[in-house]
Amino acid sequence: MRKLQSLLALSLLALLAPAALADGSGWERHAAVAEAVGEATPQLGQLRMQMPSVSEDGSAVPLELSIDHPMSADEYIESIRVFATKNPNAEVVDFFLTPQMGRPEVSTRVRVNESQTLYAVAHSSTGEVYVASADIRITVGGCLMASDDDIAEFGQPRVAIPRSPSAGEPGEVRTLVTHPMETGLREGPDGEILPRRLLDTLVVEYEGDTVLTVRMHTAVSENPYMRFFMAPEESGQAVFRWTEEDSGDTVEEQATFNLS
Amino acid sequence: MSDKKNPLATLSRRGLLKGVGAVGALPLLNACGAMGQQGGGDARVVVIGGGFGGATAAKYLKRGNPNLEVTLVEPNEVFYTCPFSNLYLGGLREMNEIAHNYNELREVYGVQVIHQTAQDVDPVNHTVVLGDGTTLIYDKLIMSPGIDFRWNELEGYDEAAPQYAPHAWQAGEQTRLLRRQLEDMDDGGVFVLVAPANPFRCPPGPYERASMVAHYFSQHKPNSKVLILDAKDNFSKQGLFTAGWNEFYGDRIEWVGLSNDGRVTRVDAIRREVETEFGTLHQADVLNVVPPQKAGFIAERAGLTDDSGWVPVNPATFESTQAEDIFVVGDATIAAPMPKSGFSASSQGKVAAAAIVAQVAGETPPPAYFTNTCYSLIAPDYGISVAGIYRTTSDGEVETTSSGLSPSEADASTRALEAQYARGWYEAMAQDAWGTRY
Ligand SMILES: Cc1cc2nc3c(=O)[nH]c(=O)nc-3n(C[C@H](O)[C@H](O)[C@H](O)COP(=O)(O)OP(=O)(O)OC[C@H]3O[C@@H](n4cnc5c(N)ncnc54)[C@H](O)[C@@H]3O)c2cc1C
Numbered sequence: 001m002r003k004l005q006s007l008l009a010l011s012l013l014a015l016l017a018p019a020a021l022a023d024g025s026g027w028e029r030h031a032a033v034a035e036a037v038g039e040a041t042p043q044l045g046q047l048r049m050q051m052p053s054v055s056e057d058g059s060a061v062p063l064e065l066s067i068d069h070p071m072s073a074d075e076y077i078e079s080i081r082v083f084a085t086k087n088p089n090a091e092v093v094d095f096f097l098t099p100q101m102g103r104p105e106v107s108t109r110v111r112v113n114e115s116q117t118l119y120a121v122a123h124s125s126t127g128e129v130y131v132a133s134a135d136i137r138i139t140v141g142g143c144l145m146a147s148d149d150d151i152a153e154f155g156q157p158r159v160a161i162p163r164s165p166s167a168g169e170p171g172e173v174r175t176l177v178t179h180p181m182e183t184g185l186r187e188g189p190d191g192e193i194l195p196r197r198l199l200d201t202l203v204v205e206y207e208g209d210t211v212l213t214v215r216m217h218t219a220v221s222e223n224p225y226m227r228f229f230m231a232p233e234e235s236g237q238a239v240f241r242w243t244e245e246d247s248g249d250t251v252e253e254q255a256t257f258n259l260s
Numbered sequence: 261m262s263d264k265k266n267p268l269a270t271l272s273r274r275g276l277l278k279g280v281g282a283v284g285a286l287p288l289l290n291a292c293g294a295m296g297q298q299g300g301g302d303a304r305v306v307v308i309g310g311g312f313g314g315a316t317a318a319k320y321l322k323r324g325n326p327n328l329e330v331t332l333v334e335p336n337e338v339f340y341t342c343p344f345s346n347l348y349l350g351g352l353r354e355m356n357e358i359a360h361n362y363n364e365l366r367e368v369y370g371v372q373v374i375h376q377t378a379q380d381v382d383p384v385n386h387t388v389v390l391g392d393g394t395t396l397i398y399d400k401l402i403m404s405p406g407i408d409f410r411w412n413e414l415e416g417y418d419e420a421a422p423q424y425a426p427h428a429w430q431a432g433e434q435t436r437l438l439r440r441q442l443e444d445m446d447d448g449g450v451f452v453l454v455a456p457a458n459p460f461r462c463p464p465g466p467y468e469r470a471s472m473v474a475h476y477f478s479q480h481k482p483n484s485k486v487l488i489l490d491a492k493d494n495f496s497k498q499g500l501f502t503a504g505w506n507e508f509y510g511d512r513i514e515w516v517g518l519s520n521d522g523r524v525t526r527v528d529a530i531r532r533e534v535e536t537e538f539g540t541l542h543q544a545d546v547l548n549v550v551p552p553q554k555a556g557f558i559a560e561r562a563g564l565t566d567d568s569g570w571v572p573v574n575p576a577t578f579e580s581t582q583a584e585d586i587f588v589v590g591d592a593t594i595a596a597p598m599p600k601s602g603f604s605a606s607s608q609g610k611v612a613a614a615a616i617v618a619q620v621a622g623e624t625p626p627p628a629y630f631t632n633t634c635y636s637l638i639a640p641d642y643g644i645s646v647a648g649i650y651r652t653t654s655d656g657e658v659e660t661t662s663s664g665l666s667p668s669e670a671d672a673s674t675r676a677l678e679a680q681y682a683r684g685w686y687e688a689m690a691q692d693a694w695g696t697r698y
Pocket residue numbers: 308309310311312313314333334335336339341342343344345346376377378379404405406407428429430461462465466469556557558589590591592600601602603604605633634635636
């Protein structure tokens with residue numbers, strides 16, 4: 001009896017142990033994702049998309065994307081785009097990368113309306129396409145009722161660069177700016193739809209060359225946060241510029257890399 | 261068979277635990293006896309952890325079926341609750357008022373209590389290995405091991421750090437240390453509380469703690485301040501806390517959220533210095549770090565956690581989705597939208613106990629529903645709360661059936677009543693889980 005039970009438990013364990021794999025399959029069922037993939041046959045399982053499997057706060061879910069891939073002038077990842085298939089607007093955020101980043105790894109915080117699968121599509125400069133996905137369950141935590149406090153204004157740029165960067169070594173850069181990222185889909189306290197007000201892009205330049213462009217859509221969380229890498233070869237000045245959609249207003253911050 | 265009521269009274273614990281095979285009443289592993297299956301009524305249930313989830317489960321197993329052989333494994337002879345430990349920091353309670361023991365479980369309910377740490381679980385052979393090498397066999401296992409910390413995930417906050425910068429997120433010595441540090445601090449100092457991202461034990465806990473420390477300062481150190489550095493932009497009952505802080509503490513409490521560079525990324529516990537994501541340095545006079553967390557280590561060792569570090573469960577019974585006959589309750593589980601609270605743990609412990617009683621009797625477990633209320637004190641006579649009732653849906657998820665929050669506008673008598681309800685809640689919980697009477 002007990003032996004039988006043990007055997008049963010063993011087979012159950014074997015069945016249950018591997019976590020549901022979200023490797024990007026099923027991408028062709030979603031028009032926006034399929035369009036981003038284009039004609040190529042994508043490779044699954046190489047691009048990594050990390051999100052918590054359960055989140056108690058769908059308004060700011062951490063998202064990290066990375067892939068083991070060269071970032072040299074003739075072979076690099078040139079874009080990573082993210083889609084949330086059940087959000088009102090599938091496009092979440094697009095990263096346009098360059099070899100100057102040194103490492104194809106980016107993170108941000110995004111809005112996820114309901115439990116669903118998110119997809120990411122990466123293109124390399126040599127025409128390879130990579131797809132990844134992540135399943136996420138959204139619950140509103142019982143002790144976590146948020147308050148609707150002050151609306152963020154556009155400003156207060158913050159940038160953190162490596163303390164002692166070395167030439168050609170990818171170093172982590174973090175940026176944050178306050179902005180409401182109002183989607184134009186949400187009611188205000190008076191029941192009126194709050195007008196859409198979004199950031200369009202963050203552009204990062206190093207000594208005049210564009211290193212990274214991030215295009216933001218409605219699903220980028222309030223006060224957009226971006227984390228990525230930069231690998232400058234020589235000391236110099238980095239400029240970080242956020243531009244608002246429609247108004248074209250910008251906010252800028254600079255940082256100096258003194259390489260050792 | 262020997263007297264099942266109280267076997268520990270007649271034998272020395274050591275002799276008993278080492279006497280493998282000698283005592284039928286305890287589910288000790290007998291080299292050749294491990295295969296013997298008993299009749300339904302005498303099924304062996306091991307409970308790991310004597311906190312909110314485990315103590316409650318052990319009692320309700322026995323209440324549901326007194327013939328079950330229930331063994332509770334818990335290293336501590338005295339359990340200090342995190343609930344109301346903030347009141348100890350505020351000077352409103354003493355440690356002995358948040359201390360509980362296992363006498364009632366042992367003497368009234370006939371639970372066998374072993375003060376050991378479970379070191380390993382073999383889900384296939386249905387065994388638990390204790391710190392002293394003893395092996396227990398179970399037919400059903402309940403685990404409520406609470407949390408462990410992710411050392412060094414926050415740079416510099418390693419296993420040695422809490423002796424300088426306490427977490428006090430498991431109550432006991434750490435709570436005492438934090439209060440001593442507050443008492444030793446010169447007036448005019450800054451108490452810095454580092455609050456983690458979700459999910460973590462007791463979502464309103466850091467903010468109740470800030471309130472209680474501010475209350476202590478207002479009584480004894482009027483020029484001192486509380487600074488909360490938070491890895492989140494929103495927190496539990498935020499509007500109610502903020503309003504209460506304004507009323508009682510003015511600018512004595514400052515909260516810096518994620519979007520204002522509140523996320524701490526490096527801790528120097530000895531110098532009591534922290535650095536935030538965008539490079540701001542804060543010097544504390546007393547530094548309290550609530551570190552990132554995960555399920556208690558035994559859950560991971562049993563292979564029950566997923567890559568989030570927490571335990572996925574079937575919410576109808578709180579049975580692990582990874583192993584048969586193991587139930588996990590409390591903070592260690594993924595039970596959202598239920599928060600990681602003592603009340604939730606106790607509610608889940610009862611559901612798991614009822615499921616086991618039913619399974620052993622060959623019946624279908626009753627439908628599961630759960631309740632939770634998180635009370636927080638902002639001042640001695642000013643309480644707020646958030647409450648929820650939950651059930652399991654047909655597609656196996658936990659759903660909030662109703663919930664409520666204290667009103668944002670309320671007079672002093674309403675807040676005073678809620679503070680009284682909080683005390684009533686604590687006493688009812690303590691009596692239910694450990695039989696402590698006030
Ligand atoms: C400051 C603070 C205030 C709080 N206030 C409230 C409140 O007002 N209301 C509320 O509902 N909740 C509150 N909580 C949350 C509450 O403390 C937890 O949610 C609750 O303790 C969870 O119960 P548990 O059974 O999962 O874990 P615990 O209660 O932590 O119990 C776990 C037990 O397991 C034991 N254990 C661990 N590993 C092993 C092992 N390997 N072998 C044997 N034993 C083991 C431990 O020694 C411990 O006794 C608060 C928490 C904090 C930090």
